[in-house]
Amino acid sequence: MNIQKLIDIGFKIKNYPRNSIIYEPGMQPRYVYFIKLGEVRMVTVSDEGREFIQGVFKTGQYFGEPALLIDRPYLAFTIANKDTQLIAVNKESFFNLIQHEPEFSMELIQTLSSRLFYKSMMLEELANEKAEHRLLTIINYLLSDIALGEHLKVTRQELADMTGLRVETVIRGIKTLSEKGVILTKKGKIFKV
The missing domain is CATH 1.10.10.10 (Winged helix-like DNA-binding domain superfamily/Winged helix DNA-binding domain)
Structure with a gap:
């Protein structure tokens, strides 16, 4: 999805300073976040405070869509690795993009497939x-x-x-x-x- 297109149709940019939390485990999903500028890490944290990075998202990418698509609480923290600009797209608008933007729908399928492949690979490696x-x-x-x-x-x-x-x-x-x-x-x- 072209981020400029989101801005052109009225979505606002929000700034997140380095190390700020965008969402945390247990929160109900309300948005998919598109990164205009910056970098975000998705982590789970052990009881001892040790982080396990599940993914890193960079300028032009988006995150938060799996929980939104299935309406389940987030399982991980997302934290700005550096000063970051995000565009939060609500559920209704995100579903509208999926329905009316075939190229975006295909990109979403590829993105989710790539993430599933990564998770499968990491599970195998952790074993x-x-x-x-x-x-x-x-x-x-x-x-x-x-x-x-x-x-x-x-x-x-x-x-x-x-x-x-x-x-x-x-x-x-x-x-x-x-x-x-x-x-x-x-x-x-x-x-x-």
Whole structure:
């Protein structure tokens, strides 16, 4: 969906400062959020306060639609990773987009399918006890979305949060995978080859 089109038809932009919570578990869904500018992470938090990143959404993407579509409470926190501008589209308007914008409907199906694939892949990886294997799987998945010669723009902490590993384990794992020649690292960055 073209975000400018949403603005043109009257939807308002709301600013969320870095680390602000957009919604949290248990809240009833009222909107789908389109990101005009910024980045949002979706996380579950353990009883000990440890975050597990379920997804990261960037400029041009949207989030919150699964709970809205099935009218179930949110299961995770969404938090602005940096200063972010969002357009909140209410349920009626979102369903109107689905019904009257065939290209958007197809994009929505592809987006939901991609997220389902990611969740299935991560469940399989979490069942795998080998840290290096988990780490390599998420790195390869993230690299598939960037151009040749670019590097991953995630921190070691974010990789730990995505895989359920400790940061120290991620650091050792990246070093081992690099030494084995399975991934390419330069000055601490992981590159697509």
